[in-house]
Amino acid sequence: MNGALAPAPSAYLSVVEAGARRYLEHLRALAGRSSRAPRELALREVARPLARLLENVLRTRRLTPAEVRIPEAPLIRAEGHPELLNPWAVGLGNPLAPFLVLGPEPEYALDRFEFLLEGLLLQALWLTNADVHVVAGVLGRSAWSELPFQRYPNDLYLAPSRSTWGRVAALIARAWGGDTRDLLRPKLTESNTAPHLFDDAYLLDLSTVPAAWRSITAAPASEREAFLGELLPALPETRLLFIHGRQEDSEWSPMRTRLAARFLGLPLQDVTDCLQTERPTRTWDELQWFLHGDRGVLFSVSLHQEVEEGYWERAVEIIRMLMPERPRGPAARSPD
Numbered sequence: 611m612n613g614a615l616a617p618a619p620s621a622y623l624s625v626v627e628a629g630a631r632r633y634l635e636h637l638r639a640l641a642g643r644s645s646r647a648p649r650e651l652a653l654r655e656v657a658r659p660l661a662r663l664l665e666n667v668l669r670t671r672r673l674t675p676a677e678v679r680i681p682e683a684p685l686i687r688a689e690g691h692p693e694l695l696n697p698w699a700v701g702l703g704n705p706l707a708p709f710l711v712l713g714p715e716p717e718y719a720l721d722r723f724e725f726l727l728e729g730l731l732l733q734a735l736w737l738t739n740a741d742v743h744v745v746a747g748v749l750g751r752s753a754w755s756e757l758p759f760q761r762y763p764n765d766l767y768l769a770p771s772r773s774t775w776g777r778v779a780a781l782i783a784r785a786w787g788g789d790t791r792d793l794l795r796p797k798l799t800e801s802n803t804a805p806h807l808f809d810d811a812y813l814l815d816l817s818t819v820p821a822a823w824r825s826i827t828a829a830p831a832s833e834r835e836a837f838l839g840e841l842l843p844a845l846p847e848t849r850l851l852f853i854h855g856r857q858e859d860s861e862w863s864p865m866r867t868r869l870a871a872r873f874l875g876l877p878l879q880d881v882t883d884c885l886q887t888e889r890p891t892r893t894w895d896e897l898q899w900f901l902h903g904d905r906g907v908l909f910s911v912s913l914h915q916e917v918e919e920g921y922w923e924r925a926v927e928i929i930r931m932l933m934p935e936r937p938r939g940p941a942a943r944s945p946d
Contacts, residue, residue, distance in 0.1 A: 615761060615800065618736065621844040622705045629698030629837055630664055630733040637661040640693055653691050656680055660694075660730055673738040675747025680726065692819070696729055697834040700736060700841065701814035702763045708849040709810055709937035710842075711778050712869070714856060714912065715817040723749060727759065729818065735760045755798045762808050765796045777913040779807045781852075781922070785929045786936035810937045812845065814838075816855065816862065816869075835865050842873045850933040854910045870907040874900065881907075890924035891917065899928050906932030 640657035643650055659679050667673055718724030727735075727745060735744070735758070745759040745766070746752060755765035769775040771790050779793040793807040818834060842851070851873045853866050871881040881900055888897045895917050898909040910925055911917060 615757070616706055617739070618705045619844065619846060621846065622841075623737065625837075625840050625844040626700050626733055626736050627668065628840070629700065630668060630737060632833075632837075633696050633698050633733065634661055634664045634668070636696075637664065653693060656691065656694060656730075663731075664734060667734045667737055671738055673734050673740050673744055675744055678731065678744075678748045680730070694730065695818050696733075697818055697831050698733070698837045699729060699815070699818045700732055701812050702728070702732075702760060703808040703812040704761065704810070705812050705845055706847045707810055707812045707937055708847055708933065709782070709812070710845060710848045710851050711811055711813045712838075712851060712853045712866075713774060713813065713815050714821075714854070714859065714862070716815050716820045717774065718820055719822050725820070732760060755796065756800065757797055762797050762806070764794060764808060765798060768796065769794060774913055775807060775813070778811060778813065781926060781929065782807065782810055782937070784922075784926045805936075812848070814841075816853070816866070835868065838869055839872045842869060848873070849905055850929065850937070851905075851907045852910070852929070853907065854913050856912045856915065866909065870900065870909075874902045874905055874907060876902055888924065891920050893918055895921055897921070897925055897928060899932060901932055908932060 637657045638661050641654055641661055643654065663673075663677055663680075666677060716724075716728065718728065726748070731748070734740070738744075739758070740760070741758055742753045742755050742765075746754065755762065757765060759766060764775060767775075771777075771780065771794065776790060776794060780790045782788070783790045783793060788805055793805060793810070795804070795806070797804075797806050797808070816834075816838070817831070842848070851870060853870065855862060855866065867881060867885075868878055871878040874881060884900060886899050888899075889895065890897060895911050895915070896909075900907045908925070908928055911921075
């Protein structure tokens with residue numbers, strides 16, 4: 611397929627921009643703190659240049675590696691800086707894909723480059739339609755692909771089949787055919803028309819608190835739920851919302867259900883009353899689903915949870931029922 615990648619929907623970019631403006635306000639507040647404590651000084655070393663970067667992106671819609679002047683030292687300290695967490699963070703992959711995966715939280719640590727790319731810079735990458743050379747320059751390495759990081763992150767990460775992305779790819783392969791390893795192979799060029807995980811899906815996190823830092827928050831953040839409630843309607847091609855998470859995180863269940871209702875465009879009570887619940891094995895591990903028109907929602911346990919044989923087989927059957935055809939989002943478009 612020749613031609614440029616299909617652009618992100620304008621409604622999606624509008625929500626990304628609104629979230630970036632809110633995060634900018636948050637960064638300005640952090641940068642304006644007056645404490646001289648070493649930890650506060652280190653925090654401001656990151657907040658100030660990041661605020662300047664977002665201000666420039668929102669004004670010019672441009673981003674170059676030279677503009678990403680965020681000191682490395684504060685980011686690599688073991689203590690991390692949870693104050694930098696971005697409740698308005700967006701996802702990776704194809705925002706035109708029919709398959710949306712909402713996982714529990716990011717898996718990176720706050721002292722890793724993934725936090726810099728996904729937690730701090732992702733909004734700027736989407737708003738500027740940044741090409742791979744921007745991210746390559748930030749990481750101080752040569753470009754590994756012709757394609758943007760925010761659209762094809764696995765060209766950089768090369769996630770294994772046992773990773774979250776690998777398990778999502780396995781569900782897609784089992785539901786609509788194909789090979790998990792093929793879906794995870796680097797795409798690298800626009801001319802590569804082979805089925806790919808990040809053409810078929812858009813991946814997003816319910817919480818922006820990484821798994822390693824779950825103890826710093828006791829409950830879901832209201833601003834995160836409000837933002838996701840704005841983002842879901844801005845993904846107009848989505849047909850199936852797949853929400854996976856740990857069953858013991860019971861405080862998150864109401865938020866998941868409210869977001870499902872927002873996605874389906876239904877009153878919350880309708881979804882609560884009519885949600886189908888199954889226990890496909892001898893355990894208490896549940897699958898819940900709802901179909902409304904051409905949109906469906908499926909809730910499952912975490913993709914990393916050990917379950918009895920038959921659980922994911924039934925999940926695949928429900929996925930096929932909710933969306934019979936393979937989720938192929940428009941990855942590219944022909945030149946005008």
